[in-house]
Amino acid sequence: MELHAAGENALILYLGHDTSPAIAARVQAAGTAIAAALGSDLIDLVPSYASILVIYDPLKTDHLDVGRRLRAALAGLPPGVDLEGRSVILPVYYSAETGADLEALAARAGISIEEVISIHSGTEYRVYAIGFAPGFAYLGQVDERIAAPRLATPRLKVPRGAVAIADRQTAVYPAVSPGGWNLIGRCPTRMFDPHATPPMPVAVGDRVRFEPVSRARFLALGGELA
Numbered sequence: 001m002e003l004h005a006a007g008e009n010a011l012i013l014y015l016g017h018d019t020s021p022a023i024a025a026r027v028q029a030a031g032t033a034i035a036a037a038l039g040s041d042l043i044d045l046v047p048s049y050a051s052i053l054v055i056y057d058p059l060k061t062d063h064l065d066v067g068r069r070l071r072a073a074l075a076g077l078p079p080g081v082d083l084e085g086r087s088v089i090l091p092v093y094y095s096a097e098t099g100a101d102l103e104a105l106a107a108r109a110g111i112s113i114e115e116v117i118s119i120h121s122g123t124e125y126r127v128y129a130i131g132f133a134p135g136f137a138y139l140g141q142v143d144e145r146i147a148a149p150r151l152a153t154p155r156l157k158v159p160r161g162a163v164a165i166a167d168r169q170t171a172v173y174p175a176v177s178p179g180g181w182n183l184i185g186r187c188p189t190r191m192f193d194p195h196a197t198p199p200m201p202v203a204v205g206d207r208v209r210f211e212p213v214s215r216a217r218f219l220a221l222g223g224e225l226a
Contacts (some may be wrong), residue, residue, distance in 0.1 A: 001074060003067055009043075009058040011066055013074075016050040019140060021126045023050045028085065028205030029077055037073035038066065047204040048129045049138075085126070085205040090172065090187050092121065092163050092210045093218035097225065098186035105148050105165065105182050117212055119143045120184065125170060127206045135174030135192025135200050139208055142168045154180030161186045161223065163210065188223030 002014040015030060016023040027047050034054060035042060041060045046053035056066050094117045096102055106113045125139035147168045155178060158164075162173040164181030173179060174191035187210075192200055202208060213221070 001071075003070060005063060006053060007055075010053060010055045011063065011070070013052045013054060013070065014050060015052070019049050019128060024126050024128050024205055025085070026077070027052060028203075030074055031204070033073040033077060034070060037069045041066070048131075085207050086203070088202050088206055088208050089211050090189050090201075090208060091213040091218065091221055092185040092187050093213055093215055093223060094120075094163075094185035095215065097215070098218075099163070099184040101148075101151075101164075101182040102184045105146065105184060108148060109146055111145065116146050116184065119146050120165070120170070121210045121212050123209075125208045127202050127204050127208060128169075130200070130202075130204060133174055133177060133192075134194075135190075136171060137191065137200075137202050137208075139170045140168055142170050144168070148182045150180040151182065154178055158183065159186065159224070159226075161188060161191075163187050186218065186223060186225075188218055188221035190222075 004012050006012040013030065015026050027050065031045050031047050031052055034045060038056060041056050043057055044055040054066065094102065102113055102116065106116045109116065123143055127137045128140055129138045130136060142165055146165065148165050150166045158173050158177055158179035160173060160175050162183050163185040164171055164173065164183050166181040171181065172187045172191050189201060
């Protein structure tokens, strides 16, 4: 464990240096312990692949006190934490209509489009981090057979719900935005809704599977093709 200052009212905690389900589980467990230890002194927790940014109220406490309380809270965590996380299933309409890069990705991998869909939907992914936008969950790891580098020229507009691959990560775009990931389908589930409780269907540490659905089912679930 490494703890460093990250601003006048923030500390960053490093729990490892790799991307793995074990470290993701430890980040999740540490976040729960930190929230309980700091209580109302905590403003926000921002988990990532192997770290947690802890933002606290500087009018109530300081770096030294927060650091002491973090170490005490984490001292009780067993070294081999292995949280399962919630299991979340996201429907996906895989098609050339919704996945502009599906055919090219299959050709690059030397397999059929059907095999790409089978491999992508047959893998369970861990939510490693959320960002660059609210609800954008970085999921890993994608099977090596369908891993693909980011596009040389990012698109100016990627539709909400686009399911995409970049290297060995996959994600669902929560809103219309620029993006350089390879598009293979579209998900009707809203990945971020500020009016919902909770506002996101997934959290760091959760496990995600994609379920292929037909065009009609996609539309019935609220999917958009525009």
